[in-house]
Amino acid sequence: MASDDLYEKKKQFVEEISLLMEESGKPRIAGQIMGWLMICDPPQQSFSDLVEHLDVSKASISNMTRMLLQSGLIEKVRIPGERQIHFQIQEEAWVNVLENQLENINALRKISATGLDLLEEDPDTDKTRLRKMNKFYQFAEKNLPKLIHQYKKEHFD
Amino acid sequence: MASDDLYEKKKQFVEEISLLMEESGKPRIAGQIMGWLMICDPPQQSFSDLVEHLDVSKASISNMTRMLLQSGLIEKVRIPGERQIHFQIQEEAWVNVLENQLENINALRKISATGLDLLEEDPDTDKTRLRKMNKFYQFAEKNLPKLIHQYKKEHFD
DNA sequence: TATCTTGTTCAATATGTACTGAATATTTTG
DNA sequence: CAAAATATTCAGTACATATTGAACAAGATA
Numbered sequence: 001m002a003s004d005d006l007y008e009k010k011k012q013f014v015e016e017i018s019l020l021m022e023e024s025g026k027p028r029i030a031g032q033i034m035g036w037l038m039i040c041d042p043p044q045q046s047f048s049d050l051v052e053h054l055d056v057s058k059a060s061i062s063n064m065t066r067m068l069l070q071s072g073l074i075e076k077v078r079i080p081g082e083r084q085i086h087f088q089i090q091e092e093a094w095v096n097v098l099e100n101q102l103e104n105i106n107a108l109r110k111i112s113a114t115g116l117d118l119l120e121e122d123p124d125t126d127k128t129r130l131r132k133m134n135k136f137y138q139f140a141e142k143n144l145p146k147l148i149h150q151y152k153k154e155h156f157d
Numbered sequence: 158m159a160s161d162d163l164y165e166k167k168k169q170f171v172e173e174i175s176l177l178m179e180e181s182g183k184p185r186i187a188g189q190i191m192g193w194l195m196i197c198d199p200p201q202q203s204f205s206d207l208v209e210h211l212d213v214s215k216a217s218i219s220n221m222t223r224m225l226l227q228s229g230l231i232e233k234v235r236i237p238g239e240r241q242i243h244f245q246i247q248e249e250a251w252v253n254v255l256e257n258q259l260e261n262i263n264a265l266r267k268i269s270a271t272g273l274d275l276l277e278e279d280p281d282t283d284k285t286r287l288r289k290m291n292k293f294y295q296f297a298e299k300n301l302p303k304l305i306h307q308y309k310k311e312h313f314d
Numbered sequence: 315t316a317t318c319t320t321g322t323t324c325a326a327t328a329t330g331t332a333c334t335g336a337a338t339a340t341t342t343t344g
Numbered sequence: 345c346a347a348a349a350t351a352t353t354c355a356g357t358a359c360a361t362a363t364t365g366a367a368c369a370a371g372a373t374a
Contacts (some may be wrong), residue, residue, distance in 0.1 A: 006278050013275060016268050023261060025182045027332060038290065039272055041282040047351070057334045062352055064332095083342065084350070089286045094265070094293045104180060108251070111173050115196055118170060121163050125198040129246045132312075133195065136251045139308050147304060151296050155289075184362055204321070214364045219322055221362095240372075241320065316374095323368070332359075339352070344345105 010039055014054075024097075029056055030064045037074060037089045044077045046084035072096040092152075099148060102141070109137035167196055171211075181254075186213055187221045194231060194246045201234045203241035229253040249309075256305060259298070266294035 017038065018031030032054050037045060045053070050061045065087055068074040073093045077086045090096065112134035119125050174195065175188030189211050194202060202210070207218045222244055225231040230250045234243045247253065269291035276282050 006275070009275055013268065013272055016271075020261060020264050020268065023182065025180065029333080038286050039276060039282070041279070043283045043286060058351070059335080059353080060333055066352090091289070094290050098297065104177060107177055111170070111177065114173075115170055118163070118166055119196060122198070125196070126200045129195050129200060132248070133251050135312060136308065139311075140255065143304055143307075147300055150300075151293065154296075155292060186363080215321070216323080216365080217363055223322095317372100318374100319370105319372075321368105321370080324366090326364085326366105328363075329361090330359105331361105332357105334357075335355100337352105337354080340350080342349070343347085 013039060027064060027067075029054070029060045030067055032056075033061070033064055033068060033087075034073060034089070034093075037087065044079060044086040044088040046082065046086050048084060050087070071100055095148060095151065098144075102144060105137055105140050105144065109134065109141050112137060170196060184221060184224075186211070186217045187225055189213075190218070190221055190225060190244075191230060191246070191250075194244065201236065201243040201245040203239065203243050205241060207244070228257055252305060252308065255301075259301060262294055262297050262301065266291065266298050269294060 014032055014035030017035035018028055021031035021034060022028055033050060036050070036053060037043070040049075040053075047058075047061060047065075050056075050065070051058055054061075065074065068087075069076065072090055073096060074087050075090045077088050079086050112130055115130045116127060116134060119127050119130065171189055171192030174192035175185055178188035178191060179185055190207060193207070193210060194200070197206075197210075204215075204218060204222075207213075207222070208215055211218075222231065225244075226233065229247055230253060231244050232247045234245050236243050269287055272287045273284060273291060276284050276287065
């Protein structure tokens, strides 16, 4: 019947989001949680909702929700009257995904500077590779936050 | 002695780059190759240079160089007189790292649109999560390429 | 063609980590 | 406080994939 079809499509949606997040290094189940929390009704789901719906262990939900909380992709919500913890997508979840990468970018700028320092000691070795790397990550470190800021400004609510 | 010290620091440089690349999902050895190719002298290294210097198997070098070639981080170089293949960092390597992520961003914009389509079928379910996601990735898809383009323009050579 | 060098592919192992069930801790209810 | 419900931690398993040695292929040399 039609609703089964829709259900299948939702499952598939969850699976695809999960796959995409796996590509950037997140565990499968973290991606499934994100996927489900994007389309579930209501938007906030209890611990056991997640266990049952995704059909995974409590341990996984416990660990993966912690990870997602930590990286700012979901948030805890207390629902009046309910006693279970509930989770929902953080308002700025997907912005935060990008924002989180800034740390990596910062680290890469730093290491490129370190590399340049290192090569001071042997002057004959080509340094253009490192200079380019350093230039690029300086640029990124300066402009990506600007871009994010711009987005937030345009879409404040 | 002092040169041993420098050598140690170079090793450490390679290791750190490798670690940072691992965080974005690349295999350890791919990161090591990148690290070494950033500071080696000369900038182009033969297949067996890599095998010996990084002390890993031929198979690994073969597979990982293929991967790095594919993602545009290194390039093959023929050196006159030499018969081994040589590799060096691609000019725009680190720009390409970012550029490669655009595919993922594109996929995430698409899946958010798919999600919105899905939820057409049950009107009571909250759609703001998906709308926000979609908005953000539209923004990213529009502005990140611009940013990259701007960088390239400012640093043409 | 025979031989040596260079690089790829294949099958098997090693390694890391995602995931789980069970035990434990924590919180809520009566 | 006892009992029930909920969540975390722990120790072990399962699983994926990175890595390897050895066999194989391809190319150069002579």
